Amino acid sequence: MINLPPIIIDANLICSSYNALMNHLNLFDMIAPFYAWFYTYQRKSYQKSVDQLINHINLQNLNAIDLGCGTGALTAELAKYMTIKGIDGSLNMIKEAKRLNPKLDFECITFGHVLPFQDQSTDIVFSSFVLHGLKSPKRIELLNEMKRISTSYVIILDYHEGRNPMISLVEWIEHGDYFHFMKHFKSETEQVFRHIEILKLNKHTAFYIMH
Numbered sequence: 001m002i003n004l005p006p007i008i009i010d011a012n013l014i015c016s017s018y019n020a021l022m023n024h025l026n027l028f029d030m031i032a033p034f035y036a037w038f039y040t041y042q043r044k045s046y047q048k049s050v051d052q053l054i055n056h057i058n059l060q061n062l063n064a065i066d067l068g069c070g071t072g073a074l075t076a077e078l079a080k081y082m083t084i085k086g087i088d089g090s091l092n093m094i095k096e097a098k099r100l101n102p103k104l105d106f107e108c109i110t111f112g113h114v115l116p117f118q119d120q121s122t123d124i125v126f127s128s129f130v131l132h133g134l135k136s137p138k139r140i141e142l143l144n145e146m147k148r149i150s151t152s153y154v155i156i157l158d159y160h161e162g163r164n165p166m167i168s169l170v171e172w173i174e175h176g177d178y179f180h181f182m183k184h185f186k187s188e189t190e191q192v193f194r195h196i197e198i199l200k201l202n203k204h205t206a207f208y209i210m211h
Contacts, residue, residue, distance in 0.1 A: 032092035035071050039100050042073035049157060049201050050077045056199055062123035068130030072097030072106060078126065079104055111142060117149040125150045128157040132181040136188060143192045153211050160206035
């Protein structure tokens with residue numbers, strides 16, 4: 001019999017993480033209607049990004065999950081090429097997504113320590129501008145979960161390298177982890193994935209294509 005060391009659970013850390021997550025979701029519940037105002041602009045922006053991605057790698061006719069889909073702008077663009085389900089922890093975001101995209105599949109799912117999907121249950125997991133809002137331990141945990149449920153790729157659309165003063169201000173207001181993310185996300189991905197490719201879209205954003 002192998003003797004394993006006792007697992008010590010820090011209750012304060014768990015409560016702190018839970019409270020931070022709930023505060024994050026409450027914030028996005030409040031701002032969901034404002035996000036919806038920019039839906040058309042987001043669709044146009046995501047259309048350009050997805051076009052570049054599709055020209056770079058073949059993702060057509062696959063199954064995918066869009067994790068942290070918000071009002072569904074990226075989900076709608078990806079749905080032109082694949083079967084995709086949008087999930088988000090904010091109920092109000094999902095309500096807006098369903099209103100704006102009534103023919104697409106959306107579900108409100110809180111991202112706990114384990115995503116409620118079977119191992120290798122989808123081809124690709126997408127996530128757009130979600131991970132920079134999470135603290136590093138939660139970010140790495142979520143990357144591992146995304147890897148677990150996917151068979152082909154985990155594709156992250158998020159900030160990369162050059163900072164924009166306006167983005168920095170907005171992210172400071174949202175109390176995310178933007179500044180740490182900018183410095184350390186590449187090394188965090190290397191802890192989880194063997195193959196990482198960065199497809200730059202502009203001065204500030206990129207696709208992180210990982211498997």
